[in-house]
Amino acid sequence: MGQTKWTMKISTWLSQQTKPVKWGLAGLLSMTLLLGVVSGVLANTPCEIKVDGQVVAVAANKRMAEVVVNQLTEQQRQQLNQVTLVQKVSFERTTDRPVQVLPEAKLRQILAEKLTFETTAVGIQVAGEVKVVVADKQTATQVLDKLKQTYQVDPDYRVSFQENVALVDLPVLSDKVLTGDAALKKLLGQGEGPRLYTVKEGDTLWDIAIAFDVSPEEVEKANPGFTPETMQIGQKIKVLGALEPMISVVATTEKTVTEDYEAPQQVKKNPNLPYGTSRVIQAGEQGRKEVTYQIVAVNGLENERKVLQKKILKEAKPQIIERSSQVMVASRGISRPAGAISSAYGSRWGRQHQGIDIARSYGTAIEAAGAGKVIRAGWFGGYGLCVEINHGNGVVTRYAHMSSVGVKVGQTVQRGQFIGKVGSTGRSTGPHLHFEKLVNGVPKNPTA
Ligand SMILES: [Zn+2]
Incomplete structure (x- = not known):
């Protein structure tokens, strides 16, 4: 549309100008001269660029305007097949003066923003x-x-x-x-924008940072004005660098490993023993077994491990103890879950280990370290399936990498009560129980 208008204008203008000219050598000469002047004048006449009827920029001349639009279109064509310009672009010589003529670079920048292409x-x-x-x-x-x-x-x-x-x-x-x-x-789920985490009872800045594999400083930086002291249940905080992946990649394999295992402790009541005492009548002995697992990892985090086959290489002997039959006063204390410590609290692989790893076979029962209220029971970032128990007085215990959770949030549990099974979910290299003791949100050595 703009094209025809433009052509028409020129031809009318030319015909008006050429009417009085007489043909002849002088005429031809002056005609040539005139044409030269005309094309020169036209070549340097500012040109408005209209996108869908709206003037978006003024170029020094029409040629420059066309070149820039063509270049932008060509750029798109090189990256994509079949590109069409969505808007209607027209060029119109402007007679208004003064006009703001843009240099070519600025023109290109503005048009790149204004023009949209469809493909x-x-x-x-x-x-x-x-x-x-x-x-x-x-x-x-x-x-x-x-x-x-x-x-x-x-x-x-x-x-x-x-x-x-x-x-x-x-x-x-x-x-x-x-x-x-x-x-x-x-x-x-990398880059682009933060992921939101809703603060739950008992959460500390440290917990959230560790669960999402970022530093507490990074969490604070991502949430301007945020202070750990004023963190509230239900508050949404941003965790950078760990968006939810959009596709779940499921990786499955079978793995055969030999591992130690322990037989469950057996307790016998003996009314003849003094109040509150117990004695070992058979020492336990670790067994050894060969297990074939089917391991299923989703987006790099193990979330299921099925025992396909099991062969006992050496039978474990249970520890048998005798206990006085008197009912003991419910202890308010916390005792860490039993089992050999495979990784101690403190520094490990150059970073702080917030808890202890207890060697236990896949699927064995996990018991509450003390009486309290369950404040977390489910997936928690790198901790995988995780349970947390609030014991009061600022003491919380955490059980991570479980294969299944046996309690619900809000439930009260007694010391020794079953809360779930050992697994290898989350950021874990094999079945074990990761146990943490937090006092006012700060990890403490559970064995101290
Ligand atoms: Zn651990």
Whole structure:
């Protein structure tokens, strides 16, 4: 539309100008001269660029305006197939003076912002919802392959997606199309924006930081004005760098390991023993067994371990103790769960170990270290399946990497009560019980 207007204007103008000119050598000469002047004048006439009828910029001349628009369109074509300009762009010589003529670089910047292009691209659809859009099918396939490789810890793992993942052709604005790398990052939940965590009873800044593998300082930085002292239950705080992944990559493998195990302690009542005393009548002895597990990890975190096969190499002998039959006064104390400590409290691999690791076989019962109220019972970041018990007086105990949770939030438990089973969920390298004792939110040595 702008094009025809422009042409018409010039031709009318030319015809008006040429009417009085007589043909002849002088005429031809002056005609040539005139044309030269005219084209010179036109070439240097400021040109308005209209996007959908609205003037967005004025170029020094029409040629420059066209060149910039063509270059921007060409740029899009190089990255995407089949690009169409969404808006109507027209050029119009401006007679208004003075005008603000923009230099070419500024012109390009403004037009790059104003012009939108549409293209046909490929969306990666997860459970019926398009999560990211890339240029073509080949890029999409590469992104999905890389995503699987990310969580294929070793070649033994079979990898698949938990959700239904499909590729769909769809028309989109070109700025919605991501590069393969950007799409992969987004699907992995990396970068782009924080994840929100809702503060639960008993949470401290440290807990949240450790659970999401960031430092407490990073949490504070991500939440301006936030102070750990004023943290409240239900408050939403931002945790950077650990977004929820958009696709769950399921990696499955079978693994055979030999591990020590203990037989459950046997307690016999002996009314003849003095009040509150006990004695060992058979020392326990560790057994050894060969176990084949099926391990299922979702996005790199183990969340299920099934025993496929079990062979006892050496039978464990239970410790048998005799206890006085008198009922003991319920102890208010905390005693750490029994079992050998495979990793002590304190410094480990260059970072602080907030608790102790207790060697226990997969699936063995975990008992409450003391009486109290359950304040957490479920998945907690790198802790995997986790239970926390508030014992009052600021004392909380934490049990992590469980394979199953046997209590509910709000439930009161007694010392020794079953609260769940040993597992390897979350950031864990094998079945064990990770136990922490927190006093006013600060981890303390549970064995001290
Ligand atoms: Zn641990």
